[in-house]
Amino acid sequence: MSKATTLGARGGSAASGRADPVRMMEGRERRFAAALMAPAFIALMATTTFPLLHLGWTSLHRMDLAMPFMDGFVGLDNYRELLGDPRFWSALGVSLVYTASTVILQVILGLALALLVNGMRRGQTLFRIVAILPVVLSPAVVGMVWRTFMLTPEFGVVDYLSMTAGLGSHNWLGDPSLALFSVVVIHTWQWTPFAFMVLLASLAALPEDIYEAARIDRASPWQSFVRITLPLLRPAIVMVIIMRTMVALTAFAAIFTVTGGGPGTATEILNLYAYRKSFTELSIGYGSALAVALLIFTLVVTGILFALRRAK
Amino acid sequence: MKGRKLRLVLLLGVSGLFLLAWIFPIFWSLLNAFKSEQDVLAYPPKLIFTPTLAAFDDVLFGPTSIVPNLVSSFIISIGTTIVTMVLAIPAAYALARLRVPGKKWSGFYVLATQMLPPVGIIIPYFLILRDIGWIDTYQGIILIYLSFSLPFAIWLLVSYFEDLPFEMEEAAFIDGASRMMTLWRIILPQVRGGVAVTVVFVFLNAWNEFLFAVVLSGNVVRPVTISMFNFVSVEQTLWSKLAAVSALAMLPVIILGIIAQKHIVKGLTVGAVKGGGRR
Numbered sequence: 329m330s331k332a333t334t335l336g337a338r339g340g341s342a343a344s345g346r347a348d349p350v351r352m353m354e355g356r357e358r359r360f361a362a363a364l365m366a367p368a369f370i371a372l373m374a375t376t377t378f379p380l381l382h383l384g385w386t387s388l389h390r391m392d393l394a395m396p397f398m399d400g401f402v403g404l405d406n407y408r409e410l411l412g413d414p415r416f417w418s419a420l421g422v423s424l425v426y427t428a429s430t431v432i433l434q435v436i437l438g439l440a441l442a443l444l445v446n447g448m449r450r451g452q453t454l455f456r457i458v459a460i461l462p463v464v465l466s467p468a469v470v471g472m473v474w475r476t477f478m479l480t481p482e483f484g485v486v487d488y489l490s491m492t493a494g495l496g497s498h499n500w501l502g503d504p505s506l507a508l509f510s511v512v513v514i515h516t517w518q519w520t521p522f523a524f525m526v527l528l529a530s531l532a533a534l535p536e537d538i539y540e541a542a543r544i545d546r547a548s549p550w551q552s553f554v555r556i557t558l559p560l561l562r563p564a565i566v567m568v569i570i571m572r573t574m575v576a577l578t579a580f581a582a583i584f585t586v587t588g589g590g591p592g593t594a595t596e597i598l599n600l601y602a603y604r605k606s607f608t609e610l611s612i613g614y615g616s617a618l619a620v621a622l623l624i625f626t627l628v629v630t631g632i633l634f635a636l637r638r639a640k
Numbered sequence: 641m642k643g644r645k646l647r648l649v650l651l652l653g654v655s656g657l658f659l660l661a662w663i664f665p666i667f668w669s670l671l672n673a674f675k676s677e678q679d680v681l682a683y684p685p686k687l688i689f690t691p692t693l694a695a696f697d698d699v700l701f702g703p704t705s706i707v708p709n710l711v712s713s714f715i716i717s718i719g720t721t722i723v724t725m726v727l728a729i730p731a732a733y734a735l736a737r738l739r740v741p742g743k744k745w746s747g748f749y750v751l752a753t754q755m756l757p758p759v760g761i762i763i764p765y766f767l768i769l770r771d772i773g774w775i776d777t778y779q780g781i782i783l784i785y786l787s788f789s790l791p792f793a794i795w796l797l798v799s800y801f802e803d804l805p806f807e808m809e810e811a812a813f814i815d816g817a818s819r820m821m822t823l824w825r826i827i828l829p830q831v832r833g834g835v836a837v838t839v840v841f842v843f844l845n846a847w848n849e850f851l852f853a854v855v856l857s858g859n860v861v862r863p864v865t866i867s868m869f870n871f872v873s874v875e876q877t878l879w880s881k882l883a884a885v886s887a888l889a890m891l892p893v894i895i896l897g898i899i900a901q902k903h904i905v906k907g908l909t910v911g912a913v914k915g916g917g918r919r
Contacts, residue, residue, distance in 0.1 A: 348876070351824050354739065357738055357739055357819075358738075358739060358740070358741055358910075359740075360738065360819050361734040361739065361740045362734075362739040362740070362741065364730035364731060364733060364734040364738075365730070365731045365734045365735065365740065365746065367727050367730070367731070368727040368728055368730070368731035368790060368794060369731065369746070369749075371727055371786050371790060372749070372750070372753055372786075372787075372790055372791065375761075375783065375784065375786045375787035375790070376753040376756055376761065376765075376787050376791075377753070379760075379761045379764040379765055379768070380756065380760065380761070381762075381789075382764035382767070383760050383761075383763055383764045386764060386767070425716070441655075441658055443650065444654065444658075445655070447651075448651075448655070451655075454659070455655070455659070456901060457818045457898060457901055458659055458663050458892070459662065460664050460897045460898065460901055460904055461662065461666055461894060461897065461906070462662060462666070463897070463904070464844055464848075464894065464896065464897035464904075465666070465848070465890055465891045465893060465894070466847065466848035466850065466889060466890075466893065467848065467850065468848070468850040468865045468868070469667075469848075469865060469868065469886050469890055472868050472872070472882070472886060473666070473668075473669040473886055474665060475666055476667055476669075476872065476877060476879070476882060477665070477668055477669050477672060477883070478668070482683070483681070483683070485668060485685060486686060487667075488683075488685055491802050509857070517661070517662070517665070521662065522908060525904065525905045526905060526908065529905045541647055574755055576759055577757070578757045579757070580758065580759065580850065580851045581848075581850035581851060581865075584850070584851075584854070585850075585868075596664065597881055599757065599759045601764075602759045602760075602763075603759055603851070606763050606766075607666065607766075607855060612767070614764060615763055616763050616764075619757065619759050619760035619763055622759065622760060623756070623760050626755065626757055627755075630755060
């Protein structure tokens, strides 16, 4: 935003007297700007801020669609119940594992692949086009394709490969210990190309002459990677981590279509728990409290990441 | 010399493996859409078979046709795109190029709204839309889609508007053009490309949205991503039909993705890469 050259910034420097035509122009410009922004900002407030306030209010109520006669204000009861709810803590744990593992995998794989492709003279376009495919697909469709054609026991391609390799057939989504692993792999499959594309673009923008100098100084490839590439890529890597974390924390569609949070609660991230509580078990008040907890959790995590980004 | 050859083989092998890993699940589900039900179920999996359009014929023209679902998806995505662009273009222009009261805070507000967890928004929305009778309506779903498409579009458009030189407006003012005229006649044609990219992204996001659609859809508004579930149940899965539906749900976004290929990184990061981002 800072580099924007505004009309006002230029006119403003000359503004002094009361009937100054420049200042009049400035006032007119402000009104014009406000008029241009008003519709979008009203829509934004109506679709984001107002629902959020409503959510906070709902979370202080008992609200059961199945038993509406019990509805009423309960203060912080929902939050008190939440703190003693083992399923909430389990969902928080699954969210943490899911987010941390997918983000770490995406960054490592994406960076490795970006380095690999950046060194290629030909074939970069092919990689770019292939990388775009998973990213533009609907996570719901991706989830469905993996659940059926890839992971179904004794039929899916992954299971076929596993059997051919002598590892035996597995119930990839029905076995609690494998299910979380499977959804992590699916998320990583879909979003590693994102990290790859962003990091490749940043790699391509790095100045060539630094590497030239490093070569003259007989730096090994590993040295120039650690001493030059990583520090220069740091802003892009941190940005990828922040963006991917935010998306992983709000992931829903793929897990919903693949496991629905199951088996049991093995893949139930906080999002899914709030959804199930509200729309499957119809306990909207408690579901709202869960959503507020998720919001706080998201804010804390992104706050930490932004703080890390500023610290050198 | 030998070392270099080995490295080349390794490079090709590793990159080939990655390409295969990414393309295969998509390729395989598309392939299954052209198989007969027996061929889909064959073991070991069949790569060579007689292709048939039976599955497409069934899902498009059979009794459980998904054509209404495709129409739903298009109405939602196009409707969301139009409303979003009409609201976002003026706002982004003002934020990027005019003196705006509380500019920094307005920009921050737009960014912050993008971080909200959708599940937190859908709960109050569901209650409100239920009260005014807008569940299972296009206006209800398009309205809620603004919650994610609008901040995204404003942010992306701002990054395109900021790239224009200031002199462009200055020249127009000297010629006595009004501000509205300047935006419409001078500025907008210059950011055509950016507007096109934004349109593609807003459309993609609306097409792919799932959580809001699950909660708000009914018999009238039922996008194709939801209708997939008709073909998978606990008792049985209609394999080739499911593959055909997935293929039809994938097709528009794959086409758009490949068309917008060169701009996709910018759209995904919204200028975040250049030197660590704005703010």
